[in-house]
Structures are given as C-alpha cells and as structure tokens.
Amino acid sequence: MTEDRADLPPGLALSWGVQPVQRRGPKPALSVEQIVAAGIEFGDRDGFEAISLQKIAAHFGVSTNAMYRYVRSKDELLVLVHDKAIGQPPELPSGWREAATAWVTAQVELYAERPWLLDMPIHGAPATPNALRWLESMLQAMADTGLSQHDTLGCLMLLDGYARNYGDLARQLGAADNMPVQAEQVGQFLVPRLIEGGYPMLTAMYTNQEYEDGLDDDLEFGLTRILDGIQVLISGKS
Amino acid sequence: MTEDRADLPPGLALSWGVQPVQRRGPKPALSVEQIVAAGIEFGDRDGFEAISLQKIAAHFGVSTNAMYRYVRSKDELLVLVHDKAIGQPPELPSGWREAATAWVTAQVELYAERPWLLDMPIHGAPATPNALRWLESMLQAMADTGLSQHDTLGCLMLLDGYARNYGDLARQLGAADNMPVQAEQVGQFLVPRLIEGGYPMLTAMYTNQEYEDGLDDDLEFGLTRILDGIQVLISGKS
DNA sequence: GTGAAATAGCGTATGGGTTGAACAGTTTCT
DNA sequence: AGAAACTGTTCAACCCATACGCTATTTCAC
Numbered sequence: 001m002t003e004d005r006a007d008l009p010p011g012l013a014l015s016w017g018v019q020p021v022q023r024r025g026p027k028p029a030l031s032v033e034q035i036v037a038a039g040i041e042f043g044d045r046d047g048f049e050a051i052s053l054q055k056i057a058a059h060f061g062v063s064t065n066a067m068y069r070y071v072r073s074k075d076e077l078l079v080l081v082h083d084k085a086i087g088q089p090p091e092l093p094s095g096w097r098e099a100a101t102a103w104v105t106a107q108v109e110l111y112a113e114r115p116w117l118l119d120m121p122i123h124g125a126p127a128t129p130n131a132l133r134w135l136e137s138m139l140q141a142m143a144d145t146g147l148s149q150h151d152t153l154g155c156l157m158l159l160d161g162y163a164r165n166y167g168d169l170a171r172q173l174g175a176a177d178n179m180p181v182q183a184e185q186v187g188q189f190l191v192p193r194l195i196e197g198g199y200p201m202l203t204a205m206y207t208n209q210e211y212e213d214g215l216d217d218d219l220e221f222g223l224t225r226i227l228d229g230i231q232v233l234i235s236g237k238s
Numbered sequence: 239m240t241e242d243r244a245d246l247p248p249g250l251a252l253s254w255g256v257q258p259v260q261r262r263g264p265k266p267a268l269s270v271e272q273i274v275a276a277g278i279e280f281g282d283r284d285g286f287e288a289i290s291l292q293k294i295a296a297h298f299g300v301s302t303n304a305m306y307r308y309v310r311s312k313d314e315l316l317v318l319v320h321d322k323a324i325g326q327p328p329e330l331p332s333g334w335r336e337a338a339t340a341w342v343t344a345q346v347e348l349y350a351e352r353p354w355l356l357d358m359p360i361h362g363a364p365a366t367p368n369a370l371r372w373l374e375s376m377l378q379a380m381a382d383t384g385l386s387q388h389d390t391l392g393c394l395m396l397l398d399g400y401a402r403n404y405g406d407l408a409r410q411l412g413a414a415d416n417m418p419v420q421a422e423q424v425g426q427f428l429v430p431r432l433i434e435g436g437y438p439m440l441t442a443m444y445t446n447q448e449y450e451d452g453l454d455d456d457l458e459f460g461l462t463r464i465l466d467g468i469q470v471l472i473s474g475k476s
Numbered sequence: 477g478t479g480a481a482a483t484a485g486c487g488t489a490t491g492g493g494t495t496g497a498a499c500a501g502t503t504t505c506t
Numbered sequence: 507a508g509a510a511a512c513t514g515t516t517c518a519a520c521c522c523a524t525a526c527g528c529t530a531t532t533t534c535a536c
Contacts, residue, residue: 007423016431024504025512054493065495066514074494121357124410125449127424132432132440139439149448154459161403161460162396169395172362185245186365193254194370201377202370210387211363221392222399229467262533263483290522303524304485312523 010072011079015128030060032070032080039081048119051081082120083128086110089137097227099141103134104163104223111167118168145234155230162226166219248310249317253366268298270308270318277319278352286357289319320358321366324348327375335465337379341372342401342461349405356406383472393468400464404457 013019014032022028038059042050053074057064071077090106092099111118126132135156142152187206194203205211251257252270260266276297280288291312295302309315328344330337349356364370373394380390425444432441443449 007420008427009420009424012424012427016427022512024502024510026502026514028513052493053495063515064493065516068495069513119359123413127428129431129435132437136437136440139443143439149443149446150456151459153443153448154456155463157403157407158400158460158463161399165395165399165403175361182245182247186247186250189246189250189254190365193367197367199370199374201381202374205377205387205391208387210391218388218392221389222396225393225396225464225467225471227467228470229463229465232466232470233463260483262481262531264485264531266484291524292522301486302522303487306524307484 009079009124009127010076011083012127014071014076015080015083028069029062030066030070034060035067035070035077036080036084039077040085043081043085043116044114048116051078051116053077078120079122079128082117082122083130085114085117086130086134088130089134092137092141094141096142096145097231099138100159100227100230101223103138103141104159104166105219107134107160107163108167108170108219111164112170115167115171118164118171145230146237147234151233155233158226158230162222166222170219247317247362247365248314249321250365252309252314253318253321266307267300268304268308272298273305273308273315274318274322277315278323281319281323281354282352286354289316289354291315316358317360317366320355320360321368323352323355324368324372326368327372330375330379332379334380334383335469337376338397338465338468339461341376341379342397342404343457345372345398345401346405346408346457349402350408353405353409356402356409383468384475385472389471393471396464396468400460404460408457 019032035056038056039051042052042055042059053067053071054064057067067077071080087110090102092102126135138156138159139152142155145152147155191203191206194206202211257270273294276294277289280290280293280297291305291309292302295305305315309318325348328340330340364373376394376397377390380393383390385393429441429444432444440449
C-alpha cells in the first residue's frame with residue numbers, strides 16, 4: 001500500500017508530492033517547494049552553477065546542513081528543480097506536423113529562457129510529472145499517425161533530442177555574438193592551420209563566413225528534415 | 239606572424255600544438271601530452287568527475303599547483319582531453335547514406351567506450367583538430383549531394399546531435415539494466431500515478447513494457463528517419 | 477666562466493562545494 | 507509528565523580550483 005520511497009531514485013517521490021507526514025517535532029521553517037523555487041531563481045539569475053545548497057541555505061538565513069532535512073542530496077534537489085523549471089507543455093495544434101513544430105519550438109524557447117537547464121546532468125529516462133507531461137502531450141498528438149508505440153517513441157526521442165541540441169547550439173552562438181572580437185581572432189588562428197592541415201571543406205566554409213554563421217537561426221531546417229523523414233515512414237506504412 | 243595565444247579560448251592553441259618555446263629554467267618534469275593522457279585514463283577508469291587536477295597531480299607525484307604550469311585552467315585541460323579522447327574519425331564508405339551511417343555509428347561506439355565524453359561541458363563550436371577532423375570527413379562525404387554549404391552543415395548538426403543523443407540514451411538504459419529491481423520499483427510507484435494523473439498514452443506504454451525498453455537498441459530507427467528526411471531535400475532540389 | 481633571467485615545482489592559503497555525526501531545543505503523542 | 511520524533515545548529519571531514527610567494531634549477535648573454 002504505502003510505497004517505500006527510500007529505494008526510489010532521488011527526487012522521484014518528492015517530485016510527485018509524496019512526503020512523509022510529520023507528526024511531532026518543531027514545525028519546519030522551510031518547505032521543499034520554497035527550496036526548489038529558490039533553486040530556480042538562482043539558476044535564472046546566475047546560471048547552473050549558482051544552484052548550490054550553500055547558496056540556497058544562505059538565502060533563507062539557515063545553515064547549509066538544514067537543507068538535508070528537506071532533500072536527501074544535491075542530486076535530488078536538481079531533479080526537483082529540473083521538473084519544476086520545465087513546467088507544463090503548451091497546448092498543441094492539431095495535425096502531427098504542426099504539433100511537433102509547436103512542441104519543439106516551445107522547448108527551444110524554454111531553453112532560451114532557462115539555458116541552465118541544458119547544463120543539468122539529468123540521468124535516466126524521464127519519470128517526473130512535468131517531464132512526463134511533455135512526453136504525453138506529444139504522444140497524444142501523434143496518436144492518429146498509425147505508428148506503433150515503439151515507432152512513436154522513436155520519433156519523440158528524435159524531436160526531443162533535436163530541440164535540446166538546437167537549444168544548446170543557439171545558446172553557444174548567442175554567447176559568441178557577444179564577443180565578435182574573439183571570434184575573429186579564432187578565425188585568424190584557425191584558417192592557416194585548416195589550410196595546412198588538410199581541411200579543404202572547412203577552409204571553404206570558414207572563409208565564406210558560413211561556419212559559425214550558418215548554424216543559428218535555422219530551427220526550421222533540421223526540423224523539416226526530421227518531419228519529412230517521419231512522413232516517409234508514415235506514408236510507407238499505409 | 240606569431241599569434242598571441244593569450245587571447246584565444248582555453249585549449250585552442252595547445253590543442254593545435256602551439257606551445258611557448260622554453261629557453262631557460264629547469265626542465266619540466268611533465269608534458270601536456272602526459273597530463274592529457276592521464277586525464278583520459280582517469281576518465282576511462284572512473285568517469286568524468288575523476289578528471290581533476292588534484293588526482294592527476296597526485297598520479298604524477300607532484301603538487302596540485304604544478305599543473306598550472308602546463309594548463310591555464312581546468313577548462314583548458316578538459317578541452318584538450320576531449321579532443322584527444324575523440325580521436326580521429328574512421329574511413330567512411332562511399333555514398334552519403336552509407337557514410338553517414340558509418341559516421342554516426344562510429345560516434346555511438348565512441349560514446350559507448352568513453353561515456354564520460356557525454357558529461358563534458360564543451361561549449362562553443364568545435365575548433366580543435368580532431369573535432370574538426372570529424373566534421374571535415376563527413377563534409378567531404380556529402381560533397382556530391384549538391385547541397386549548399388549551409389544545408390550540408392545543417393544536416394551534419396542533425397546527425398551529430400542524434401549520435402550524441404543516442405549515445406546518451408544508450409548509456410542511461412544500459413545503466414538501468416544493471417538495476418532491474420529498481421526499475422520495477424519505479425514502475426510500481428509510477429503506474430498508479432500515471433493512471434490517476436491523466437497520462438493515458440504513457441500508462442499504455444508502461445504497462446506494455448514499451449517504455450524504457452523500446453528506446454534502446456534502435457540506432458537505426460532514428461537514423462533512417464534523418465536520412466530519409468535529407469533524401470527528400472536532395473531529391474527536391476534536383 | 478659568471479651573473480642574470482627565466483621558469484619549474486613547492487608550501488601555504490583562500491574560498492567554494494557536499495556531506496556526516498553529535499547535540500540541543502521544540503512539539504506532540506501516550 | 508514523560509517519551510518520542512523531529513527541528514536546526516555546530517563541528518568536522520573531505521573534495522575541488524586557484525592565487526601568491528619562495529626556492530632551486532637551468533640556460534643565455536656577456
């Protein structure tokens with residue numbers, strides 16, 4: 001009946017709101033929700049590495065070790081922060097292509113807003129409420145494609161991976177835009193070595209400004225490739 | 239003539255073998271190559287977080303700070319370790335589809351062998367010799383597709399992202415296989431909540447063993463989707 | 477040769493982080 | 507009233523990256 005939350009992966013039970021009911025003893029000064037919210041706040045302000053038990057404890061005017069009354073480890077905290085920070089998926093339009101586009105776009109926007117999500121070492125298949133909510137929404141949107149569960153899941157992984165990947169790339173290039181001087185220096189350093197080292201294709205791209213430039217601002221390109229590939233599968237099945 | 243390596247991103251100069259020539263002073267006891275090799279060794283044995291300046295220094299019987307005579311920061315070390323660890327790309331068969339398959343497969347195998355590569359926070363577009371070698375090899379393999387530089391690069395990013403993503407997934411699921419007990423407990427915890435929380439698709443998948451199971455061992459599925467999508471682009475252009 | 481310059485590695489120190497154990501105070505159940 | 511449970515605290519151990527100043531070593535220029 002009552003599950004033993006002890007043996008579950010860190011954060012699983014807490015993310016689903018399963019908490020041991022407290023009977024006696026002093027009232028806790030904090031709550032897991034508060035702590036997680038503070039973690040997100042810190043991430044939004046100063047990036048991933050600003051999310052530390054120490055900083056959060058200081059923020060609440062509490063000793064670092066007090067955190068361990070709420071969270072078993074930092075890992076657990078990160079899982080909770082991650083799930084809370086991704087929030088709920090958007091409403092998807094009808095039609096699997098449109099839905100997939102909206103789904104990926106929403107993720108990319110999320111990563112643009114909270115780039116530190118890309119730095120989180122989240123291991124294991126998604127199992128927290130919001131993460132599964134995102135999966136579920138897209139699974140439903142692809143229900144009428146006639147694909148098997150296995151194939152649908154494969155497509156989802158493809159889309160999800162692309163969104164993550166694109167978000168990561170966009171962040172890197174966005175950051176590079178802030179230091180155009182350095183980018184130029186890199187070019188000056190690199191090009192002669194590319195020529196001499198036998199990198200003809202990259203040499204051409206680099207001198208054409210195509211490299212570094214041609215990657216950003218093109219979410220649609222890769223997405224169209226994936227959707228076309230899925231389309232081939234769907235059409236071939238019928 | 240002589241580039242100022244000072245302002246370049248960490249690791250760039252060293253990865254290309256540009257080192258300040260030393261004229262006087264004691265002979266260095268170590269070399270950057272040795273240090274990088276030790277880093278890889280540690281990663282292979284104990285994973286990403288085993289790669290620390292302290293551990294490497296201890297391994298050579300040298301104080302931690304001596305490392306900073308060879309490497310400007312840990313970040314720099316990681317860039318060097320990464321480039322060395324990915325090694326050179328394989329020879330690719332002719333035909334862009336076959337080449338892409340071989341390219342992605344090689345990467346997946348690399349990630350299987352050195353999963354800690356997936357944990358490395360490598361920011362910025364690739365600029366180190368081996369990383370660019372991988373890019374170059376695939377660029378050449380796609381030269382006869384008639385795609386523009388921009389589109390080719392887009393396809394490459396897609397393939398590269400998929401390889402990385404698949405490698406990451408495979409590792410997670412491989413690790414989960416070692417703890418089937420825990421996986422079962424997760425299922426018992428999750429399924430009732432999926433039912434009650436309104437996750438019909440996931441509920442179906444979970445009870446079908448499709449989730450967690452259907453992801454692994456299917457490198458080809460996603461790859462075929464991508465290749466078909468690229469095929470559509472190539473055919474459409476002609 | 478000899479001194480000056482350059483440079484290696486060391487010790488010491490700082491500051492950040494996670495986590496453990498023992499303890500004292502608070503609340504609530506019996 | 508007393509016991510049980512739970513709180514946050516302090517003390518402590520351990521990991522990590524990095525900065526500064528020191529001394530010993532090597533080599534270049536004279």
